[in-house]
Amino acid sequence: MENSINERRVISVIVLNESSVLARITALFAGRGYNIESLTVAPIPESDMSHITIATNGSAKVMEQITKQLHKLIPVYKVIEHEEMVEKEMVLAKFPITEHLSDVGALCAAYNGGIVNVGKEMIIAMVADEPNRIKHFIEAAQRYNPSEIVRGGVVAIER
Amino acid sequence: MQMSGAQMVCEAIIAEGVTTVFGYPGGAIMHVYDEIYKQNGFEHILNRHEQASVHAADGYARATGDVGVAMVTSGPGFTNAVTGLATAYMDSIPLVVISGQVPSQLIGTDGFQEIDAVGISRPCTKHNFLVRSLEELPRLMKEAFYIARSGRPGPVLIDVPKDITVDIGEFIYPDSVDIPTYKPTYKGNKRQIEKAVEAMKDAKKPLLYIGGGVVLSNASDLVRELAQKTQIPAVETLMARGVLGAKNPLLLGMLGMHGNYASNMAMSETDLVISLGARFDDRVTGKLSEFAKYADIIHVDIDAANIGKLVDVDYPIVGDITEVVEAMLPQLDGIDTDRFEAWRNILNRYDELHPQSFVDSDDVIKPQWAIERIGELVGENAIITSDVGQHQMWAAQHYPFDRPRQWINSGGLGTMGFGFPAALGAKKAFPEKTVINVTGDGSILMNMQELVTAAEYKIPVINLILNNHFLGMVRQWQTFFYEKRYSETDLSFQPNWKALAEACGGIGYDVTTKEEFDAAIKDAIEQDKVCFMNVAVNRFEDVLPMVPSGGALFNMMLPQKVEGK
Missing domain, CATH: 3.40.50.970 (Thiamin diphosphate (ThDP)-binding fold, Pyr/PP domains)
Incomplete structure (x- = not known):
């Protein structure tokens, strides 16, 4: 029953950059009972298209349906089911200024980031890394009493 | 030519060759109705409920194969039309439904008779548009008709804010449509078709499984030819009744929950299902794990998402039935039709054993x-x-x-x-x-x-x-x-x-x-x-045979035997 094993997958959807196209995509996921773990969207430079990256999970059969149903939407140009990809996610975290700046800086550096803003009471750090490493960063960051953490969602590109 | 948006709507309908529009006026669509009053390019039928307008356009489309057109106002006019849209969507019927919308500047303010029509109709239309400017109106009308009738057909909603119907601009109706993201596949993959034909020649107990897609593709004559040439027995779905013709000796009947005995048994025992424009609906398959359990499956469908959605397919062919069957026919020259004779005889015996019958009565109309x-x-x-x-x-x-x-x-x-x-x-x-x-x-x-x-x-x-x-x-x-x-x-x-x-x-x-x-x-x-x-009629008459919901196709409740038949 390899078909029924739920697997995490990342899909890129290239769409015409028109109004309500994102609503069509998310409504399709909601209406057909598919999961969205994360979703990012931004225009593709110098084109009338946008790139949507969706992290989802499901069995092989469900993944095939997701791809086909997405492709059926009129403004969808291309659906890429990533196999060999470079995948990154960004996260911003806010720490009290009373924490050790050098420790926080070292932690962020270990996860491909650094301190990006220092205010009177807070410092803001940014890291960008693979999603599972982002999870580890967030765990590790807990000891520095973060007051707020914002994850950016996955972006991916086929190798 | 300079004209109002309302006039553009009418001119586009006329340019598409539509002769009958079904609809119901109201505040937001009044400018369009004012133009309908002035024109004589098409007839307008005033139904007494918007749902009926969409069903009437749908009936028109199903009878002719052309795009049906309905027109409704915003708010309740549109929401009444939703059942009609959903009905057409589920059966892949080409419709263009034009709905009025509150003026652009009122959208989002909970205006009188305002409702998010494109939001509500998203899951029950093939595509929908909210017109955002007069300039794009002619192009969107053209695209609406094109999308409705091409590929796997379906209903398209075009929601027109009232101010756009008042505005005046230049009307140039496009000759053609180019949507870079929408290119339906009509031609089936050549290699896949060859493989499918080989499978048909090698099968012992093949079965044609004919769906509504054959009607939509106007491929009935070709499918009749396919059956005739191969002498492969056939079953029809509810949506395909009439494709082969009741007198066709190869037609076993309708399959599914209320299919006849021979059809359901044929599907249960076949070794090769040749599915043409059918989508393995639950009312057809019954229990999926028992459905065509001993068969390889050829699935021809213009919608790739239908293939492999419910059953695993051995020979997937994405394409228009007409083009695919046209490609298959010459490759089937010289097929050994005697090969399937034993199979046909078995199925005929099944039909003699349990024909589609009922016990008539002299006392009450059955x-x-x-x-x-x-x-x-x-x-x-x-x-x-x-x-x-x-x-x-x-x-x-x-x-x-x-x-x-x-x-x-x-x-x-x-x-x-x-x-x-x-x-x-x-x-x-x-x-x-x-x-x-x-x-x-x-x-x-x-x-x-x-x-x-x-x-x-x-x-x-x-x-x-x-x-x-x-x-x-x-x-x-x-x-x-x-x-x-x-x-x-x-x-x-x-x-x-x-x-x-x-x-x-x-x-x-x-x-x-x-x-x-x-x-x-x-x-x-x-x-x-x-x-x-x-x-x-008889009050307690039951529809039989019946496969109880979720049961295997071969487990049918059968009608009482008729003496002498």
């Missing part, structure tokens, strides 16, 4: 008799529409459909109230044909206001009400599965059908005997008026 009788009386010449329930299944089982587009019913969504307005659409398309809506005493009341429409426009359709004083199909399930607790299905309280029809400008017949039945049909065909033919 609904199956009524269907077979209209088949004898009007047969090939009629278009049969239906509502949803027992009468629909009896019509599908017992009427001798000879050609595609002769049978019009709501298969996917199962919309009660569909049949009468759909009959109006079919009759507008083919005024010379007898159009009969086979309905029940439950369904007909769901759009009975169309009596007034039919009377006003002199659209003489016959509503054959198989009256069992029950919501019969639900009653049947209650009998079988709910220990005869007839919860809210007893329709003993009845209107005076004859008086009801007459009050709206139609004719009524109360029929209780076979003689009265024949006389009423004969009279109704000669009249130029809409009618209600109230036929009292």
Whole structure:
């Protein structure tokens, strides 16, 4: 029953950059009972298209349906089911200024980031890394009493 | 040419060759109706409910194969149309529905009769548009018609804010459409087709499984040729009735929950399913793990998402049935048709063992008799529409459909109230044909206001009400599965059908005997008026065979054997 094993997958959807196209995509996921773990969207430079990256999970059969149903939407140009990809996610975290700046800086550096803003009471750090490493960063960051953490969602590109 | 947005809407409809529009005016669409008043390029039929307008456009589209057009106002006008859109969507019917919307600057302010039409209709249309500027209106109208009729057809909604219908601009209707993200696949993969043909030649017990896609693709003649050339037996889905023709010796009948014995057994025992434009609906397959358990599957469908959605497919072919079957036919030259003779004989024996039969009665009209009788009386010449329930299944089982587009019913969504307005659409398309809506005493009341429409426009359709004083199909399930607790299905309280029809400008017949039945049909065909033919039928008649929901196709509840048959 390899078909029924739920697997995490990342899909890129290239769409015409028109109004309500994102609503069509998310409504399709909601209406057909598919999961969205994360979703990012931004225009593709110098084109009338946008790139949507969706992290989802499901069995092989469900993944095939997701791809086909997405492709059926009129403004969808291309659906890429990533196999060999470079995948990154960004996260911003806010720490009290009373924490050790050098420790926080070292932690962020270990996860491909650094301190990006220092205010009177807070410092803001940014890291960008693979999603599972982002999870580890967030765990590790807990000891520095973060007051707020914002994850950016996955972006991916086929190798 | 300079004109208003409202005029552009009308000019686009005319440019598309549409001759009949069904609709209902209201505040937001009034400018368009003002232009309808001034033009004579198409006729407008005023239904008495927006749902009926969309069903009528749908019936028109199913009868002709052309795009049906309906027009409604914003808010409740649009929400009433939603059931019509969903009905067309589930059966892949090409429609363009134009809805009024509040003026652009009021959108999002909860204005009077404002509702998010594109939001609500997103899951029940093939595509929809909210027009954002006058400049894009002609292009979007063109795209709406193109999207509706191309690829896998479907309904398209175009929502036009009122201010855009007032604005004046240059009207240039595009000659062609170029949507870079929408390129339907028509031609099947050559290699896959070759492999599928080889599989057909190698099979011992192949079966053609014919779906509504064959009707939509206008491929019936080709599919008849395919069956004839290969001598492969065939089953039809509810949506494909008429494709092979009732007299075709290769046609076993309809398969599925209310399919006949031979069809369901054929699907259970076949070693190669050749699926043409069918989508393995749960009402067809029954228990999936037992469905065509011993078969390889060839699946031809224009919609790639249908392939592999429910069953695993061995020979997937994405393409238009017409193109794919055209490619298959020459490759099947010299196919050994004797090879399937033993298989055909087995299936014929199954049919002799349990034919599609019923026990007739001299005391009461049996609904199956009524269907077979209209088949004898009007047969090939009629278009049969239906509502949803027992009468629909009896019509599908017992009427001798000879050609595609002769049978019009709501298969996917199962919309009660569909049949009468759909009959109006079919009759507008083919005024010379007898159009009969086979309905029940439950369904007909769901759009009975169309009596007034039919009377006003002199659209003489016959509503054959198989009256069992029950919501019969639900009653049947209650009998079988709910220990005869007839919860809210007893329709003993009845209107005076004859008086009801007459009050709206139609004719009524109360029929209780076979003689009265024949006389009423004969009279109704000669009249130029809409009618209600109230036929009292056996109250507790069941639709059989029946595969209980979720059961395997070969586990059928069968009708009582008929002596001498």
